[in-house]
Amino acid sequence: MNQPLAGDRNPQTRGVSLARVLAVTQGDRPFVNEMEGEFAKDAVAAMKGLETAASRGDTASARKYAHSLKGLAATADAVTLTDLATRAELAAQAGDLTSLTPLSAAIAPEVEAVAQGLREIWGETA
Amino acid sequence: MRVLIVDDDGMPRKMLARTLEQWGYEVVSAADGAQAWELFQNGSFGMIISDWMMPNLDGVQLCQRVREVQGRPYTYVILLTSRSDRESLVEALAAGADDFVAKPFDDQELHARIRSGERILELSHELARQMEQMAKANRCIKQINTQMTRDMQGLMRSLDAWIRQPSAKGKREPVVDLRDEVKQELRGELMTLIDQWISTLAPAPENSK
Numbered sequence: 521m522n523q524p525l526a527g528d529r530n531p532q533t534r535g536v537s538l539a540r541v542l543a544v545t546q547g548d549r550p551f552v553n554e555m556e557g558e559f560a561k562d563a564v565a566a567m568k569g570l571e572t573a574a575s576r577g578d579t580a581s582a583r584k585y586a587h588s589l590k591g592l593a594a595t596a597d598a599v600t601l602t603d604l605a606t607r608a609e610l611a612a613q614a615g616d617l618t619s620l621t622p623l624s625a626a627i628a629p630e631v632e633a634v635a636q637g638l639r640e641i642w643g644e645t646a
Numbered sequence: 647m648r649v650l651i652v653d654d655d656g657m658p659r660k661m662l663a664r665t666l667e668q669w670g671y672e673v674v675s676a677a678d679g680a681q682a683w684e685l686f687q688n689g690s691f692g693m694i695i696s697d698w699m700m701p702n703l704d705g706v707q708l709c710q711r712v713r714e715v716q717g718r719p720y721t722y723v724i725l726l727t728s729r730s731d732r733e734s735l736v737e738a739l740a741a742g743a744d745d746f747v748a749k750p751f752d753d754q755e756l757h758a759r760i761r762s763g764e765r766i767l768e769l770s771h772e773l774a775r776q777m778e779q780m781a782k783a784n785r786c787i788k789q790i791n792t793q794m795t796r797d798m799q800g801l802m803r804s805l806d807a808w809i810r811q812p813s814a815k816g817k818r819e820p821v822v823d824l825r826d827e828v829k830q831e832l833r834g835e836l837m838t839l840i841d842q843w844i845s846t847l848a849p850a851p852e853n854s855k
Binding site for chain 2: 543544551554558559561562584587588590591592594
């Protein structure tokens with residue numbers, strides 16, 4: 521039988537709500553771990569892509585990375601990260617590098633915070 | 647139903663796959679549009695649920711390719727997207743997308759839209775079955791028509807030959823005899839038509855006797 525996940529007891533941690541994730545995974549710990557790994561891999565890749573694109577002034581690529589990050593964050597119900605990624609996407613779409621650069625910088629620690637939050641919720645580091 | 651899901655991000659793709667499997671669908675996953683296109687060409691899918699923005703081949707481009715394929719059962723395409731501006735929706739519809747679901751998807755909404763798609767697919771398949779039946783019936787009618795034309799032409803030639811005989815003038819009975827002779831050569835389904843035709847023959851004029 522699957523052990524209760526930390527998120528079952530405290531689904532709201534660090535701006536991350538995993539009600540949906542937990543509903544889908546139904547306490548399947550290996551699958552939960554897999555999802556956490558997928559999020560970390562994809563979000564870090566998108567974050568780095570966004571940083572590189574922003575530093576090069578490549579707003580088209582920046583928009584794609586921000587869009588991907590927004591989808592990932594929203595899937596994990598990571599509210600703050602979703603908001604930052606949305607603003608970065610809009611800034612990139614508008615070609616607004618002045619806004620994009622600080623947003624990109626703010627996203628990096630938030631990605632790490634969300635990833636950490638997910639690990640805590642899923643009980644991997646508790 | 648077999649569903650092809652496409653998303654370049656692993657977490658949403660796997661969560662979608664798990665969700666669909668819990669609903670009883672057979673799921674095949676692709677990590678981008680190009681891989682999905684390969685899978686589509688080599689497999690059979692009732693539905694595609696695809697992310698929009700992806701590298702290599704995006705959701706709209708994938709949809710366009712799927713719609714260009716002829717001779718296969720209809721595939722219902724749902725695009726998962728956070729794009730909601732009017733131009734984007736028009737672009738996707740023009741490419742052949744059937745529906746949209748916002749990312750991240752709401753379970754109940756997605757399930758309802760998939761069921762809606764299934765109903766459309768069922769109607770589409772039923773229409774295809776009926777069209778095939780109609781095509782078969784049409785081929786059958788053409789064969790009968792060909793046969794009837796041939797038989798009627800033969801009958802006309804025979805009657806024409808008889809009419810040209812001076813001895814037949816004013817005699818209706820030979821027509822009946824000739825009918826019986828022709829009947830033996832005609833298919834059974836033509837008998838009613840022939841009888842009806844003969845019954846419409848006007849009686850011979852009195853002065854022709």
